[in-house]
Amino acid sequence: MNVVEGNGARIPAIGLGTWELRGRTCARIVEQALRLGYRHVDTAQIYDNEREVGEGLRASGIKRDDVFVTTKVWTTHFMAKDLERSAKESLARLRLTEVDLLLLHWPNAQVPLAETLGALARVRQAGLARHIGVSNFKVALIKEAVAACPEPLACEVEYHPYLDQADVIEACRRRGMAFVAYSPIAKGRVKGDRALARIGDRYRKSAAQVCLRWLVQQNVSAIPRTSKLERLQENIDIFDFELSVDDMREISAIGSADAR
Numbered sequence: 058m059n060v061v062e063g064n065g066a067r068i069p070a071i072g073l074g075t076w077e078l079r080g081r082t083c084a085r086i087v088e089q090a091l092r093l094g095y096r097h098v099d100t101a102q103i104y105d106n107e108r109e110v111g112e113g114l115r116a117s118g119i120k121r122d123d124v125f126v127t128t129k130v131w132t133t134h135f136m137a138k139d140l141e142r143s144a145k146e147s148l149a150r151l152r153l154t155e156v157d158l159l160l161l162h163w164p165n166a167q168v169p170l171a172e173t174l175g176a177l178a179r180v181r182q183a184g185l186a187r188h189i190g191v192s193n194f195k196v197a198l199i200k201e202a203v204a205a206c207p208e209p210l211a212c213e214v215e216y217h218p219y220l221d222q223a224d225v226i227e228a229c230r231r232r233g234m235a236f237v238a239y240s241p242i243a244k245g246r247v248k249g250d251r252a253l254a255r256i257g258d259r260y261r262k263s264a265a266q267v268c269l270r271w272l273v274q275q276n277v278s279a280i281p282r283t284s285k286l287e288r289l290q291e292n293i294d295i296f297d298f299e300l301s302v303d304d305m306r307e308i309s310a311i312g313s314a315d316a317r
Contacts, residue, residue, distance in 0.1 A: 058096050059296065061278040063235030064209030066158065066188040069125055070273045071293050072097025074239055074282035076104055082284055087113025090289050091124065099213075099239070099280045100151075101129035101162055102143065107150035115152070126153065127213075127237075129162035129192055130177075136168055140176040144185050159186035160213055163193045170198070174206040181208050190235075196228045203232050213237040216277065217247065218268060218311040226275070241279035242268050252311060260298045263291060270295045271308045 059070040073090045075083060075098065083106045087098055091114065100110045107128060114124060128151065134143035144159060159180060161173060181189045190211030191202050203210060212229045216222045216238035229236045242265045247253055253264035260267070265281070269292060272279040281292045300308070 058094065059273060061235050061237070061276055063211060063229070064188070064233050066211055066235045067125075068158070068211070068235050068237060068278045069095070069097035070278050071095065071269065071295065072099055072125070072127075072237075072278060072280040073289075074280040075100045075106055075110055076239075076282050078104075078106055078109070078282070078284060080106075080109060083109035084113040084116065086284060086286070086289070088116040089286055090293075091117035091119045093289055094293055095289070096123055097125040097127075097278065097280065099127045099237075101160075102131045102134075102147055103129070103162060107147055111151040111153065121153070125157040126151065127158040127160065128156050129160040132161075132163050132165040135161065135165045135173040135176075137172050137176040140173065141180055141183070141185070144180045148185060155184060156186050158188045158190060158211060160190045160192040160211070161194075164191075164198055170201055171205040174202055178206050178208040192239075194225075196224050199225065199228045199232070199234075203234075209233065211235040211237065213239060215240045216272070217241050217243040218250075218253070218271070218308050219243050219246065221312045226277070235278065236276070237278045237280060238272050239280050241272050241281050250311070252307060256300070256304050256307070260300075262295070262298060266291060266295050267300070267304075267308070270298065270300055271305060274300055274305060 060067045128147050177189050192213040212234050247264050247268045253267045257267045
C-alpha cells in the first residue's frame with residue numbers, strides 16, 4: 058500500500074470511509090476491507106459507529122499496529138475541559154489505547170480555536186493520539202490552526218474532480234501537512250462521468266478507479282465509503298496502473314468545466 062506522508066504521519070493512500078455505515082453492516086465492511094488489504098479506516102464520533110469499527114478491526118485478525126485508525130471530535134466537545142474526556146470516550150468505544158489520527162471534525166466559531174488546538178495538542182502529548190489534525194478547515198483557518206497548535210497537524214476535507222481544493226492542498230503542502238480526501242468519488246457521481254469512463258477504458262478501469270488514482274497521484278489519501286463488499290476490491294485495485302500527465306490535467310479540468 059502506498060502512503061501519504063506529512064509531519065511524521067504515514068497514512069495509507071486508500072482507506073475506508075465509514076460515514077452512514079451502522080451496526081453489523083459497518084463491522085462486516087470494516088472486517089472485510091482489512092482482510093482485502095485496506096490498512097486505513099476513518100470514523101468519527103458523530104457517525105455513531107466507533108464501536109462497530111473497533112469490532113471489525115478485531116474480527117479481521119490484522120495486527121493493531123498495521124492499521125491506521127482515524128476518528129474525529131465533534132464540535133460540541135471543543136472546549137478544553139471537554140476535549141480530552143471526549144477523546145477517551147472514543148477510545149473506549151473503539152477499544153483502543155490510542156488512535157493514529159484525531160481530527161477536529163468541523164470548525165466551531167463558538168470556541169476559541171487556540172483553546173481547542175491547545176487541548177488537542179495535549180491529547181497527543183498524553184499518548185491518546187499518534188497524530189492530530191483538522192477537518193473541513195479552509196485556508197485561513199488552516200493557517201490559524203497551525204499558528205495556534207504546538208504540535209504538527211494533518212488535514213482532511215472533501216475533495217474530488219467536481220470540487221477544486223487546490224488552495225487548501227497548497228496551504229497544507231507549504232506546512233508539511235498530510236492531506237486526506239473524503240467523498241473522493243463525489244458520493245458516486247463520478248460513476249456516470251463520461252470523461253472518466255473514457256479514460257478508464259484505456260486502462261481497463263472504472264471511472265471510480267480512475268478518480269481514486271487521480272487523487273493518489275497527487276499524494277492525497279482517499280477514503281471512499283461503500284456498503285457493498287464488491288466495491289471494496291474495486292476501490293483498492295488502483296495500484297497497477299498510472300495516469301498520464303494529460304489524463305491528470307484533463308481530470309483536474311472537470312471541476313472548472315462543470316462550474317460553467
